[in-house]
Amino acid sequence: MRERRAGYVVGLGWRRSLGWKRAPGGSATCCRRRQPLCPASPRRLLRMSGVNGGLDYEISWNQVPDEFRQPMQYIYKGPDSPAAFVEAMRDITRRLEGAGSATALAPETVMAFLVDSLGYNNPVAARLAQDVLVRVYGARAVPTLLRGVAALNYSVNAYALRVLAQLQDAQVAAAVWPVALQCARRGPIPNVRRAAIRCLGSLRYVERESETADGSDGPDGRTMRREALEALLLLMRDEPDWSIRYAAVAASVALVNRAAASLAAAERAMVSETVQYVARDDTDETVRLRAAHALRQLNGEAEWEWATSSPSPSAPHPQTRPAA
Numbered sequence: 279m280r281e282r283r284a285g286y287v288v289g290l291g292w293r294r295s296l297g298w299k300r301a302p303g304g305s306a307t308c309c310r311r312r313q314p315l316c317p318a319s320p321r322r323l324l325r326m327s328g329v330n331g332g333l334d335y336e337i338s339w340n341q342v343p344d345e346f347r348q349p350m351q352y353i354y355k356g357p358d359s360p361a362a363f364v365e366a367m368r369d370i371t372r373r374l375e376g377a378g379s380a381t382a383l384a385p386e387t388v389m390a391f392l393v394d395s396l397g398y399n400n401p402v403a404a405r406l407a408q409d410v411l412v413r414v415y416g417a418r419a420v421p422t423l424l425r426g427v428a429a430l431n432y433s434v435n436a437y438a439l440r441v442l443a444q445l446q447d448a449q450v451a452a453a454v455w456p457v458a459l460q461c462a463r464r465g466p467i468p469n470v471r472r473a474a475i476r477c478l479g480s481l482r483y484v485e486r487e488s489e490t491a492d493g494s495d496g497p498d499g500r501t502m503r504r505e506a507l508e509a510l511l512l513l514m515r516d517e518p519d520w521s522i523r524y525a526a527v528a529a530s531v532a533l534v535n536r537a538a539a540s541l542a543a544a545e546r547a548m549v550s551e552t553v554q555y556v557a558r559d560d561t562d563e564t565v566r567l568r569a570a571h572a573l574r575q576l577n578g579e580a581e582w583e584w585a586t587s588s589p590s591p592s593a594p595h596p597q598t599r600p601a602a
Contacts, residue, residue, distance in 0.1 A: 346373060360402075363400055371406045371410040393419070393422050393423060393425070420445065432467050436472075439470065439476075442458070443479075444480070448483075448484035455481060455502045458474045458481070459506060468522060479533045510526045520564065527553060553573055
């Protein structure tokens, strides 16, 4: 049984980000800078233990197909530069897309590595990994991505939620919705919360004919959509962080647009009234401008788009941000 404690996993030794060294034969083992509370058994060597506090997983290099092994090992050992990291990741994704027109041929052993690599602070490489996770793996990646949302690395959390938001599969929504809802309400940092909010606005909520029509005991699409909408409207009105309110405005109107055919008139009116309130009374000019644009979207006076769904996570707050 493994226990999480103070940034590492008891029973697996220290994470790579806390110190590691390469053992003979290419396997990774923990450094001895500090003594973990429960040292790993000397008979059990970590093959791959997660990058920068990412996923906890073990695979042998012998399980990795030959065409992926070299670029993956290069990234795992530590690239020489950000550009070299991007090129190695591009090599991996090209090979996956070449083999993965038949999605079943894409190796499972590479999937965890891709999710784990989102923990590097390299947006270009992360985008490459996101795209291939969506196009090649699709719904197969959901369990691994959900582990990424729970990882001890905020970058992995946020990027995993962004990938999940792009998977337009009705079965995905049932698994992702409770996780995204919890992260939107109580995520560890604004970047993760914004990604979860966008996910709530992007999921495909499909209503069932009856509560047992598909043999599922969980909530149907109508219930999930209603609770997601209620959470977004509450964040839009009461959240102290302006960037969270901004993201909630965009996610709410996107959800309305996606569910236009099945959305009740009362739900649409509730969204319109709340967005109107934010456009008029929010304390932040940037949020007011985004809400005003959302009203134009609701009234059919502006195109629907995700390009302005959230503010830049790294830029300082602009006091006179143009309406987008």
